[in-house]
Amino acid sequence: MREYLHSPELIRLAIVLGVVVSMIFYEKVQLTTGGAIVPAYLAISLPHPLLIVSTVAAGLAAWGVTHVWLPKRKILYGRRKFDVELLVGLGFVGIGTLAAWHLGSYSPILLSLTGIGFLIPGIIAHDMGRQGPKRTLQAIAATTVILALIVYVLEEVLVIIEAVPQGDSTQLASVLGYPREFIIVGVVASVALGMLIFEKLGLRAGGFVTGGYLALVGPRWTELAFALVSAVITYVIVVHLLMPRLLLFGRRKLATMILVAALVTWSGELAVMHLTDESFVPWRGLTVVTLMVPALLANDAQRQGWEKTLWGSALSGVGAYGLTNLAAAAAVLLGWFQ
Numbered sequence: 473m474r475e476y477l478h479s480p481e482l483i484r485l486a487i488v489l490g491v492v493v494s495m496i497f498y499e500k501v502q503l504t505t506g507g508a509i510v511p512a513y514l515a516i517s518l519p520h521p522l523l524i525v526s527t528v529a530a531g532l533a534a535w536g537v538t539h540v541w542l543p544k545r546k547i548l549y550g551r552r553k554f555d556v557e558l559l560v561g562l563g564f565v566g567i568g569t570l571a572a573w574h575l576g577s578y579s580p581i582l583l584s585l586t587g588i589g590f591l592i593p594g595i596i597a598h599d600m601g602r603q604g605p606k607r608t609l610q611a612i613a614a615t616t617v618i619l620a621l622i623v624y625v626l627e628e629v630l631v632i633i634e635a636v637p638q639g640d641s642t643q644l645a646s647v648l649g650y651p652r653e654f655i656i657v658g659v660v661a662s663v664a665l666g667m668l669i670f671e672k673l674g675l676r677a678g679g680f681v682t683g684g685y686l687a688l689v690g691p692r693w694t695e696l697a698f699a700l701v702s703a704v705i706t707y708v709i710v711v712h713l714l715m716p717r718l719l720l721f722g723r724r725k726l727a728t729m730i731l732v733a734a735l736v737t738w739s740g741e742l743a744v745m746h747l748t749d750e751s752f753v754p755w756r757g758l759t760v761v762t763l764m765v766p767a768l769l770a771n772d773a774q775r776q777g778w779e780k781t782l783w784g785s786a787l788s789g790v791g792a793y794g795l796t797n798l799a800a801a802a803a804v805l806l807g808w809f810q
Contacts, residue, residue, distance in 0.1 A: 685789025
């Protein structure tokens with residue numbers, strides 16, 4: 473798992489502001505930015521340009537596979553096409569990660585071949601398929617530059633007011649469902665299982681990556697409870713308070729879910745840390761996912777109801793837990809991992 477280049481507070485502020493900037497950009501010029509969270513990821517990675525180059529290259533390669541090469545051999549559309557885009561993007565992330573492991577010993581700069589985010593290349597490829605690579609890259613570049621300037625100012629402000637956490641909030645909890653080195657395997661399993669569960673049972677799994685991260689924190693029931701409570705509060709605010717009063721659908725609705733979930737989850741995290749004297753930090757070390765999982769759960773609950781969403785996410789989480797631990801056990805037996 474890649475360590476972030478900035479403090480968790482700045483990362484989260486960048487994600488929230490990135491969603492806002494992306495939606496304003498879409499409303500004004502009708503161009504999507506490769507996903508609402510993509511500009512934020514790229515903006516916070518500007519100190520390491522190779523990260524950005526490798527990520528965008530992986531997205532472009534995923535677009536080439538799913539929109540140029542694969543359609544000549546198989547008909548893809550709708551959700552299935554998006555699933556394939558994510559999996560192909562994950563494949564290129566895996567290739568970049570392996571290359572970084574092997575070449576990183578020659579130069580630390582080459583560690584940046586891992587790219588940024590597991591799903592970012594697939595999301596970029598999806599938007600390239602809708603509006604073309606050129607327009608997508610232009611939108612990504614424009615919003616990334618805008619957000620990078622905002623991030624720079626915010627970072628200076630946080631330094632001035634000394635809003636820096638005292639503890640190591642980037643360190644994962646000691647009890648995990650599988651080794652942290654296998655998070656990418658858990659994410660791949662989560663995406664693949666989400667596809668299978670939807671195709672066979674018609675159940676959405678609370679987001680493509682949710683199962684993989686639920687499996688990671690699964691042994692700590694308090695983590696699951698925190699995510700579920702945050703998701704329910706987000707659902708109530710968006711569905712029962714905002715949607716009856718505002719025109720929210722599609723990208724607007726998902727962006728609103730993310731923004732509300734960020735506010736709810738971040739506030740809840742601060743409250744829990746205060747009440748426990750920082751002995752318990754919900755989803756410790758998972759800076760962005762802590763905000764995203766409740767949003768994805770609430771979004772799918774709005775689409776299909778809570779019962780189906782809980783079943784789908786549970787099946788995905790249990791499956792990802794089993795598959796990832798099998799992969800870890802196999803790696804140990806083969807001497808690839810200790």
